[in-house]
Amino acid sequence: MxxxxxxxxxxxxxxxxxxxxxxxxxxxxxxxxxxxxxxxxxxxxxxxxxxxxxxxxxxxxxxxxxxxETRGAQLVDDDHDARIVEVQAGEPWHHFVATCMRQGWAGLENLALIPGTVGAAPIQNIGAYGVEQDEYFHSLVAWDIRYGRRVEMGPGDCLFGYRDSFFKRVEPGRWLIVAVRYRLPHDWRPRLDYPDLARNATIALAGAAVTPQQVFDAVCEIRRSKLPDPAELANVGSFFKNPVVDAETYRSLRDLHPGIVAYPVEDGARYKLAAGWLIERSGWKGRRLGPVGMHERQSLVLVNHGGATARDIQVLADVVRAEVATRFGVHLEQEPVELGAPAPEQA
CATH class of the missing domain: 3.30.43.10 (Uridine Diphospho-n-acetylenolpyruvylglucosamine Reductase, domain 2)
Structure with a gap:
């Protein structure tokens, strides 16, 4: 019972x-x-x-x-190309990545220190420092709560996109992810394209001899220097997605705002704009609105200074979105999911 x-x-x-x-x-x-x-x-x-x-x-x-609250990770297959590691959904993500480092299972080190659990990783298709979890995703086991059955799902079933997946689009709450499997190749190659990572002193000194552990340590160092610890200042990390625009829109924005930060995707057909840069240039870095605000070091992070409600979060998010849209003509989409009935408007 x-x-x-x-x-x-x-x-x-x-x-x-x-x-x-x-x-x-x-x-x-x-x-x-x-x-x-x-x-x-x-x-x-x-x-x-x-x-x-x-x-x-x-x-x-x-x-x-x-x-x-299920925990644990185990090696379930190992052939000449890759290892398959299965992780229970309640396992903390960072703890899992650290376990991989201790076991010599390389591949996920760019995703170190991301908060949350393994079961949430495919839902959000988490990513950081040039890597997304779907690049190493093998399969998962889900429980269909409605029909009371176990379901196996591969990459094609999960419909991964930028911070998106099948689980966010199709009847959220019906699917309980039970365990996730990752394919970690033996032929490891570091992923150092992200500027902050490439500039890190440890990575630069190691050069071609860089190890997975060094990449892991560098990612942790960078994240700790830029992002507030939720245990000390309440937050959910990046509050908005980096908006993706077509090449023509990007060129127009670059002409108007020469310093705009963007990264090409799809071979330059589209560009991912740095939402933090847009928010900072809209005047919201370090600013507060009541008990909430945008962080002083990383303007993409919305923080709760104490006593905030979901309504306070909604008001600030709407104001920031509106000001970015007015200044740049770009719409910011919220990353975190809203759960429960919306807070009523105050009379």
């Missing part, structure tokens, strides 16, 4: 928003999955919660909140 309780979620989301789940389930054993499907039918929906590092929680959540 499942043990379902009410739960204060303030410490289950890295934005530190006050939120309460009326039905909360800790899922620590996969033998609970059949009972989960039976129980979920009694609620208006299901919310899957991992590390809470990519969500904006409403004050009250009436859906059944399932907190993934």
């Amino acid at each position: 499942l043990h379902i309780t009410e739960q204060d979620l303030t410490h289950y989301n890295t934005l530190g928003l006050k939120s309460r789940a009326h039905a909360f389930l800790r899922l620590h054993d996969l033998s609970m999955l059949d009972a989960l499907s039976d129980t979920a039918a009694r609620y208006p929906g299901v919310v899957i919660l991992g590390g809470g590092s990519n969500v904006v929680l409403a004050p009250h959540i009436d859906s059944l909140v399932v907190h993934m």
Whole structure:
């Protein structure tokens, strides 16, 4: 029998928003999955919660909140080309990447220090420093909560895009990711195209002899220098996606704003604009609006200085989006997912 309780979620989301789940389930054993499907039918929906590092929680959540707490990673196959590593969904992502470094399984080091759990990684298709998780993704096991069945899914099933996947587009809450498998090639080559990484002193000194551990250490050093620790200042990391525009739009923006920061994608057919640069040039770096603001070192990071609600987050995000649109004609899309009923407007 499942043990379902009410739960204060303030410490289950890295934005530190006050939120309460009326039905909360800790899922620590996969033998609970059949009972989960039976129980979920009694609620208006299901919310899957991992590390809470990519969500904006409403004050009250009436859906059944399932907190993934399964842990562990193991090597399930190893041939002459690559290793296949299977990880349980509740495993903290950074802990998994660090485990790979200790085991000599290279490939994911550019994704070090990303908060959240392994189960959330395919949903968001996390990425950093020139690498996205789908480049090493092999397959996953999901539980179809509606029909109470186990489903195997490969890369084509997951429909990965930039910070996007099948799980964000098709009936969110129906699919519970149980375990994820990554294919880590034996023929490792460092990925050092990202400017901050290429300029790092450790990487520069190592040159062609750079090791996966050195890349891992450099990524951790860079992230710690630029991004606030959620344990010290509540945040969800990058709050907006880097907008992607066609080449013509990019050239027009470059003519108007010569210093604009952008990176070519699809062989130069489109360009990814640095959202942080757009926000900074719109005057929002380090500025506050009530209890929330954009971080003083990294303007892409929205922070909660204390006591904020989902409504405060929404107001600031709308203002920043509007000012970037006015100045540059570019729309910013929010990264974190909003969960629960929206906060009412104040009279």
